[in-house]
Amino acid sequence: MDSERFSPFVLFIERISKNIKRIADEKMEPYGLRSSHVMCILQLAKNEGGLSSTALAEACGVDKAFISRITSELMEKEYIMKDEKNATGKYKTKLILTDKGIEINHVIVNILEECFTHVDASFTSKKLEIFYEVLEKIDTGIAYLIKE
Numbered sequence: 001m002d003s004e005r006f007s008p009f010v011l012f013i014e015r016i017s018k019n020i021k022r023i024a025d026e027k028m029e030p031y032g033l034r035s036s037h038v039m040c041i042l043q044l045a046k047n048e049g050g051l052s053s054t055a056l057a058e059a060c061g062v063d064k065a066f067i068s069r070i071t072s073e074l075m076e077k078e079y080i081m082k083d084e085k086n087a088t089g090k091y092k093t094k095l096i097l098t099d100k101g102i103e104i105n106h107v108i109v110n111i112l113e114e115c116f117t118h119v120d121a122s123f124t125s126k127k128l129e130i131f132y133e134v135l136e137k138i139d140t141g142i143a144y145l146i147k148e
Contacts, residue, residue: 027111031104032077038108041072041079041097045105049093050083071095101115 024035043059045050049050051059058069074080079101083094097105122127 023115024111025108028108029093031107033079033104035078036070037074040067040074041101041108044080044095044101045109050096052092052094056095063144074101 021035024038028038029033039060040056043056047055047059053064053067053071057064060067071080077084077100078098080095082096083096092099123131
């Protein structure tokens with residue numbers, strides 16, 4: 001990526017991220033949730049057996065301290081709980097969605113479908129496939145540079 005493309009690239013990524021968070025915050029406010037809770041709920045819904053805090057942090061791309069705060073809030077609101085009956089140790093105890101968490105996941109999925117239906121209408125399925133392939137390669141390439 002040359003220097004002329006760097007600024008627009010970063011600007012678009014930042015703007016998209018902020019706007020997605022703004023939409024999620026607005027849509028989740030009636031449920032006492034914020035955008036930071038959404039990814040945790042989605043990841044737990046995707047992993048029916050639950051995830052440890054470490055695995056959840058990795059899946060969400062955030063650090064364990066952030067996950068600790070978010071999961072505490074979600075437990076307090078009764079959207080998630082520790083899976084005590086299948087616990088294998090203090091730090092390996094998995095977090096799972098409660099019935100209330102499963103219900104809010106359906107709300108989140110419906111909101112996401114509405115948003116992506118609106119955005120995706122501008123693109124062919126082939127262009128979307130290429131877009132996500134390229135985005136993943138950019139992510140992988142930048143992550144590689146960080147590890148070096």
